[in-house]
Structures are given as structure tokens and as C-alpha cells.
Amino acid sequence: MTASSQDVLGRIDGEKESYLDELKDYLRIPSISTDPTHDDDVSRCADWLVGKMRAAGLDAERIETEGHPLVFGQWNGAPGKPTVLFYGHYDVQPPDPLDQWRNPPFEPTVEGDLLVARGATDDKGQSFAHLKGVAAVLAERGSLPVNVKFIVEGEEESGGEAIEAFVRADAGRRLACDAVVVSDSSMYAPGQPSLIYGLKGLAYMELRVHGPNRDLHSGTFGGAVANPANALAQILAQLQDKKTGKILIDGFYDKVRPLEDWERKEFAALPFDEAEYKAELGVEELWGEEGYSPVERAWARPTCDVNGLWSGYQGAGAKTIIPGSAGAKVSMRLVPDQEPQEIAELFRRHVERITPPGVRVEVISHHGGSPVVVDAQGPIVDAALAAAEDVWGKRPVRVREGGSIPIVATFAQVLEVPVLLLGFGLSDDRLHSPNEKFNISHFYNGIRTVARLLDRMGELT
């Protein structure tokens, strides 16, 4: 490791506790962007973050949008040096099912090396590591070796329309930079840093099947009228082949870029313990699209998952009704070069084509994001890989990821600079699940990696 960061790394070691306490404060704010009843919390969270950026010495502000506010911060005191843009999001997923949490989701709890709370890893913990890494250098030296910018959004879990619009409208003026750093993902394995070069896109749909104008007695009317819940099951069953796992929507695979040989080789070479993976998930077997390994399916093949279902009577015991309606949330994860709007339209047409007689179906398109494969070459990327190796002691592996970070595709397309997907989380962080956690040691290493990244990039001529 070059000597140049020892001062900062020493300070980071000295301030660990206060960094953790600040992160806990951040996690106590229930900034659930998908739930309108939490709008005030989301707004409060944005203000909290602006305060932290200013305290760190950044010029920070809250940018109002049609949705939740963006938080923008910058330090431009290194003329002639590269500029790094750090992206993150301060909103979180809903915490339900609440009864499965060991502790309240918004009361961060330390369990050994784990910090347990909604948003711990996705993305408050990882994004806050960016800020503390920059803050540590500024506090130690009063200046940075490069220019930095932060853009932190509050709608990543609910569509990200605001930042999408902002980046396109800004067209690289305020957001002008030489590289974007995104930490909203996992490392391939504990101790194994990873540079993610591919992300899936997303098309999130909702189906509402309408039958009779009320719940009906299933004895008096059963057999005479179509049942919306039966009809919904028929529709959902015709989205995916039950044997091959292929998605049956016409044209769905037309623009799917096949896995390249080098990718299949590199993925196959990565350590993957299927028995351990199944045990951790509590399933007896893995299942998915025929002809691909679990890693290939999760990272580089499109999927179609029912995320929610509801109809009729869900209580204890029995209620003999034909429900008046039934609904489902269905999301498709996309790979290059599928486009969310086009897939949403193919989905709509498919559903209209297979809707059974006697019911009416509403197809609602919630939001989407484009899949992306980024270029992971060049001196800036090398600096990032070196910085990660400095801290973690291992060269990052190149992997893809099944998650969707819609804005990454937009950054790559609009800013035309390298997008560095350096995740500090782990695959068992239970993001979107009860008892979400972030390893505290990874939080600190994330801070160190950012500090090293600034020095490594400052050395670039």
C-alpha cells in the first residue's frame, strides 16, 4: 500500500465509533419511498444527509423534484485533477413482514460484527461509507486529492424517476465527472472484492382481474360465473413454462444478448457451493431456466417473478366466496438489450391475449429500468481495482449482478464515463428481507476503500 493514505487510515481507525453512531442515526429514519404515509420521513432523511455533507465540508443542497428530493454535494478544490461522482440512495424498502424481525427494523441493533436494520446495506450503509471516506480525508488534510461530487436519491426503491429526469436534463453540467462510483451491491464472497460490470433491468407490472361486482356465495353462483382468482392463476401460469422455466411472452427473448464464452468460463471458475447456497435459503433444490447454471440465471438471464398476490378471504378458517377481484404484482428482470417499456408492452399484449372469458384485466406498469453492461477497462478502473486490493488484500473479480440499478445505465449513457460498481455488501445481507444487515467491518473497509480510491486517482496524470 502506498504511504499516502496512512494518515487518513489512522484517523478512520480512531473515529470508528462515531462513524457507526452516525450511521445508526441515518438508519433510524424510516425513509420508505414506496409508501406515501412515509413521505415526511423521506424528506427528513434528505435534510439529515444535507447536514452531514455540510459538516464534512462539502457544498451541499437539497434538490426538489416531482417526487422525493435529491441530495447533491460537491468539493471542487482540486483544479486539473479528476472528478469522482459518488452515487447512492437514502430511501429504503418497506420492512414487512414485520413479525419476522428480531428487533424493530428502524432501531439499528449490533449483533457481533453485524449491524441489523432496514437499509443497513441497501443502501444507507454503503452510500454513507462514501461520505465518511471523503470526510475523513478532508478532516485529516483540509483538502482532497481529486474533486468529488455526490448525488444521493430518495426513489431508488420506487422507480427513480426523479434522478433519471435530473441526469438527462443536467446532461453532464453539474454532474460533469471522470468516473461514477456506485456501491449498492454485494461482493462476490466475504473477503473477495468485486467489480460488477453487468446489471439487470426491471419491468414491474401489476395485474388486477375483475369479475362480478361483489364477492359472491360460491355455492349459489359457483359454476355460473368466471372466478377472478382462478382466472388470475391461469394468467400467471401462462407467463412461464412450468417445465423449462422459459418465459412464454411473445418476443420476450428477441433482444436478449447471449452469454459470451469468456463470461460462462469466468462464472464457472468462481467458487459456488450449491449445497451451502441451498442450505442458507432453506430449499431442497434450485430451479430456473433450463440450460443455464444458477449463477448464469441469476446474473445474465431474464426472469419473471410474482412479487405479490391477493384475492378474497385471507383470514383464519374458511369463507366460501367467489372473490369479486384478484390482483398480483409481477416483475421481470431484464438483460441487455431488452428495454423495459418494450417488455412492458409485450407483457400487456400477452396478458390481453390469454385473459380467460368472463373477467376483465387491468395491466398497470409500475416502473422499469434498463439493463446495462459497463466497460471495465482503463486507468481509472485500474485505480479503483488497485484501491480495493490495497484495503481487502485481494484483486477484485469481474462479475455481473441480478439486481437492478436503473440509474447506472443512464450514467453510462449520458455522462459517457466509466461507472465503477464497487459493492461492500454480502450476498447474505438479506436486503429487501427481514433482519437486513451490513457487516460493520465492511462498513469500515468501504470507508477505507474510498479514501484509497481518492489517493489512487489523485496519482493519475
Added chain:
Amino acid sequence: MTASSQDVLGRIDGEKESYLDELKDYLRIPSISTDPTHDDDVSRCADWLVGKMRAAGLDAERIETEGHPLVFGQWNGAPGKPTVLFYGHYDVQPPDPLDQWRNPPFEPTVEGDLLVARGATDDKGQSFAHLKGVAAVLAERGSLPVNVKFIVEGEEESGGEAIEAFVRADAGRRLACDAVVVSDSSMYAPGQPSLIYGLKGLAYMELRVHGPNRDLHSGTFGGAVANPANALAQILAQLQDKKTGKILIDGFYDKVRPLEDWERKEFAALPFDEAEYKAELGVEELWGEEGYSPVERAWARPTCDVNGLWSGYQGAGAKTIIPGSAGAKVSMRLVPDQEPQEIAELFRRHVERITPPGVRVEVISHHGGSPVVVDAQGPIVDAALAAAEDVWGKRPVRVREGGSIPIVATFAQVLEVPVLLLGFGLSDDRLHSPNEKFNISHFYNGIRTVARLLDRMGELT
């Protein structure tokens, strides 16, 4: 009409208001037998009914069971005369969805000729008409022309195990009678009294599909593991052919008694306005098993309906998860000679056979009831038909019904007497639906019909 009932009919006209007020008190008790949190209300409702029977001059008692209590009442002051057993139930369906009620479900509301409340027609209103008919005769004359017994259960909506066990154990001792009168059904049309000679049975099942041990991020894990909600849809879709409406469970139709020619003729001769029927339900077309009319499907062909569905995220907006589990309530309406236990077992085997890889399915059998076709011949039946004609001015038509009244099959089998299914409700009474109602004029005619029935049967030698 023979003169003999004029005295009683006059009294009934005079006491209309008090009869209605008493019924309202009855309906205010939320005796929801499927929901354990209402056990105290169910118990309170049984006590209320015992009090009303005693006030009418019956020897009444509460019979404890393993479940909800039975209410038994009798008057045996007419030696040598026939004995009529009146059956009903004092429990009701759950009221949800609550937000669709115009008024609170347990605050009976009069809207013109309609009394709106949960249980108004199913079965408090109809059953209470039995009691008030008997009470009116006793009040007017101090005696009855026949002996009467009442057995009113509190578990009709939740399986009816208690009365089932009681009738079989009693084996016609306390319940010894010459005929059973059941009013828990509808008239074929307004002003058209009906004698129902066939009822469907029921097999009520619940499916619980288990996948991963928690909700998973649909990006990180999508494609790698089976999704329980997708799997549930596949299972439900394989219960019924989406084109022909035939139920696909192996052996399901083996014991189905075909419709007889005279039935198809009589059903076809009944007035049925399909356009009006569709308009009232708010559907554009009717749908069901290929090759049968809507009336035949609803009355005399077995069905399979999803009554409830649940999985994952049901809130506003989007949540990108693979749910850890998914569930459904599924009930099958049966026709002679299908047997619920056997059908439940066929269902279980079918589900086990079609369960997709990667998930585990629990099949729970909630309750069942046997289908029945009763004999509608003989002097007692003629007396009942005549009594109905006396009051409604029209000869009852012979029909079947899609609803399940499991105890009817047991009465027919154990007591070996005619079971008279004389319903006073209407098909638009919205039973099991929000805003359930009972026509107040039908309540009064029900009381009159019972009074006439007693006199008509008293005339039998």
C-alpha cells in the same frame, strides 16, 4: 285458505314491528363462527336464542359441544300428532370486505322493504321466522296443532362438526320427528315459492406453498430459486381446464350422478333471464363447464373455486421480492354421489403430483359436507307445498341449489324422514357478500308459512 289460521295470521299482522325489532337484536350479535376472536359473541348469541325460545313457551336449552353450542327447543303437547323439527343456524359469515358495506354489518338497517345486515337472510332471518311462526300460534291459542322441535347450530359457516356429531349420536331419540323443515336457502324468484330437493356438498381445502426461508431480493435471487407464488399459480391453473372448465383432478367425476332428463327439462322451463342475471352481477359473459347451462352448472354440476389468495407484497407501489411462501383457499362444490373425504384425498394426491420442483406444499382440509337429493313426495310434503301456496298464492316449483347444507344429508340419512327445504330468501340477498339483506315482506311471509304449515300438518290423519 282454510279458516283455521286466520286468528294467528291476524296476530302476526299486529305484531310485525316487535318481530322485526327482535330480529334486529338477533342481527346485532356478531356471531362469526369461523373467527376465534368472536367465540364469546357466538356463545352470547346462543343464550339470546334460548331466551327467545323460552319466552315463546318452548322447553329450551343450550347443548354444549366440542365447538360452538347447539340450541335445542321443544313443545310436545300434541300427543298423537306429527312432530316437526325446525333446523337453522345462528352463526354468520365474516363481514369483510368491511369497506364495501353501506352501514356497519352488525347494525341492521332498514332500506324500504330490505333489512340489511350480516346474517339477515343467512340464516338468522329465515330461522327466526320459524320461531316466530310457532310463537304466534302458541301466543294466540296456548297450544300447537302438532309437536315441534328446534335444533339451531352455531357452526354452519365453519363446518358444522358439532351438530353432525350430535345428530348421529342422538340417532333419532331427542330429535325424533316426522319431518324436518330447513329454511336456509332462496326462492327461485320473487313471489315464486320453491321446494329445493337437491343440494351440493363441499370440500374446503387450503394450500400453503413454501419456498425459501424468507422473502428474497428478486434481483439477487431471481432465476436461481423457485418462486412459491409462481408455483402456486401453476398448481391452481392445473385444477381446472382453462378452455372446457372441466376439473382436472383424477377421478373427480367418477361418482358424479348425471342430470336426469326430467331435471334438465324442468330447469330449462324455469324463467331465467341471462341478460338480467349478467347485469345484476356486472359481468359481460357467464362462464363455466362446457356442455351445461348456467342453471345446470350452478345447481347440479361440481365446481372448483379459489376463495382466497395471498403471497408477498400486497401494499401500494412496488416491492421486488421472491415471497418466502404463498397460500390459497380452494373449495369444491360436490354433487351426488361425490363424498367430501374422498374428493379431499383426490385433491391432495393431484396437488402432490403437480407440485413443481423447488417448493414444498402443505394441503390442509378444512371441512366438508355431503351432497344430497331428497325425496319430495308424500302427504307431509304435500302439506308443506299447500301451506306455501296458501301464503304466497303460487304452487312451489321443484329446484336444486348450489349451496351446501351438510346437515340436510345427515338428517335424511339418520332420521329417515322428509326434509323440507323451504327457503324464504332471494337470489340477490347477497349472502356471504357485503350488504347482505332479507326482504322484510319475506320475513313476515316466512312466519305466516310456518303458521300455516303447523295447521296443515295438524290436519293430517
